[in-house]
Amino acid sequence: MTADYINICLADDDEDDRLFFTDAFDELKINTRVSTFNDGVELMDYLNHSDSVLPNVLFLDLNMPKKNGVECLLEIKKNERLNDIAIAIYSTSSSEEHIEETFINGANIYIKKPSDFENLKKILSEVVTINWQYHTSGLNKDNFLMRL
């Protein structure tokens, strides 16, 4: 892993959302490398492979077939090698239960998928440039949900 670019992963079963995601990073002039996965199983296979490059930030959709976002989150937090990865929940839902559950299980931030492309770009650039060390130490339930 070189320090030249930021490594980003996204696990989302929705093809359109994956497209918006990669398009947004293409348009943002940030030096990033984005890998996408179609579901939780694919993501975990990649992460558990000892040769794979671990992402700096992992975006997790909640509602996925085979293995959903919460299951992935639990698995990652249990794994010593993986539990330092910053995890951003990336979901359509903004229900209290989902926010609460992922917060308790150790996610770093909760992003509600925006309905405007410009908004999406803004959010993503913000998330990617967060100083995670600083953010994690001051994490509480109020700043967990990302607001712009």
Added chain:
Amino acid sequence: MKYIPLHKSPLFLKIIFIVSVAIIFFIGGITFKHITVLKKSSAWVSNSYEVNIELECLISYIKDAETGQRGYLLSKDESFLTPYNNSKKLVKQSFKRVSILTANSRTQQSNLKKLLYFINKKQNYLSKTLYLHELGMYDEKTFKNNLIIEKKTMDSIRLKIEDMISTQKTLLQNRQQDYEATMNYTPLLIYLTLIVTLILITIAFIKMNRDLVLLRKTINTLSVANEANNLAEIVGGFGSWHLNLETNQYTFSDNEYRLIGCDPQSFEATRATFLKFVHPDDLEFVKQNTSNILNDNDLPPFTYRIIRKDNEIRYFRSLGRIVNIASGNKTFIGTTSDVTEEVYAKNLVEERNRELESSNKELTAFNYIASHDLQEPLRKIEIFMSRLVSKDYANLSPAGQQYVASIQSSANRMRVLIKDLLHFSRINKAEKIFEEADLNYLLETAKHELAPTIEEKKALIESNELPTLNVIPFQIQQLFINLISNSLKYSKENSSPTIKINCEMIDAHEAEILPDNNIKYYKITFKDNGIGFEQEYATKIFILFNRLHNKNEYQGTGIGLAICQKIVENHKGFIVAKGELNVGSTFTVYLPAE
């Protein structure tokens, strides 16, 4: 019912019986003693007579001896000497008899001794005179002297005997007096004790009679109570049983038999015969529950199934406990009731509850669909539109650009609709946690939330002091937000909106809409100077999706006021609207003060 006098009287009657028997024995004893005394007394009388006769005999024998001696002295006839010679033996015999007869009297014995002396003296002189006469060698003087002594001695004897007779008489008299004294007071004693016995027996009789009357009354009351109980058992569908703890015998009431479909008292009442009717699946359970009743003194209620004689399955509930009955014995009393209908009704309610629960779950699932699945495609439409606008807007024809704007506005409208709908269902679903909250604070946060709009419209919101109430805080805040934003939304275009919030406490009967009771309510009014509405729509506006205006004129989903109504209902309150077209509208919220 009074039982106490009844079960105490046997003791009383026993005491009376014992006392009576003792008295009768006493009287018997006294009578026996008296008869003995009487017998003795007559013995004394005859003894006295015998003594007297014997004494007379004695003196006559001595006289015979004297007469014989005198006759011989005068006539020299030997035949006169026979009584004289006989008299010695007869006197001795007679004296002995007297001595025996008077053996128990010391006075008489001493008298007898003196008498014996005189008799001996007399006899000596008689024989001495006779002897001198035989010899013929006595002078006239001596002879005469002897005769004088004889006479004197004879007098002494006579005196002594008279004395003895009189002594005997006195003795008899004394004894007679003693006897009479005894005889005098005993009849009185017997009479008195008899009277006492009679009184006691009379009291016992009265007591027994009274007990009998009481007993008859009690039996009467009991049989009425019994009949009433039987009737109650039939009407109430329950039976009773009791277990005599001394004899270990069960008794079942008539209805207990009817409950299991049998004729009353048609079989012997035992635990085993009853258990035969219990449903095989519940048998162990029933056995377990009833095995310990004697130790626990209590049978807590439990429900089980039985199979009636006609094979119908019924649900029974039994319970019982030890009671102390009047006689001081303990009895275990239990009741059995047929609770089949109750159990069925309960099952029905449970089933309904399950149905409700499942339909609630369906609603939750619907909610999830609304919150997630419906928003998903909408978001896609919006994001693609935003991409289209940012990338290819310039390439579109003016008509195309118009269409894009319309699509965007429709999508936006749908987003608001979904959001409001979700809000509405969450008001229903969310946990209703009531806590003390200052309504002034809630109003301030509501105003804070609406600050941009308030500022934009230059609105003026006035309010007086609001109370602190036990409410669901976020809901009341939502209520305030919805009411204020409603007023802001329907404000007149050319004047700045004014909202006056007023609060006062009223009695329930002061407002028509409130129930007719004594509860106090807070009446909170929101009065604005907006476009108002016609009064005929005053109730319609609270119905979900109901709007009075075209959506092009005023933005809105028709959900806001429906949410208000829901919130107020959650707080057991009421909300009414009053409107006047082009003047303004007033929303009044009533919240219970307690």
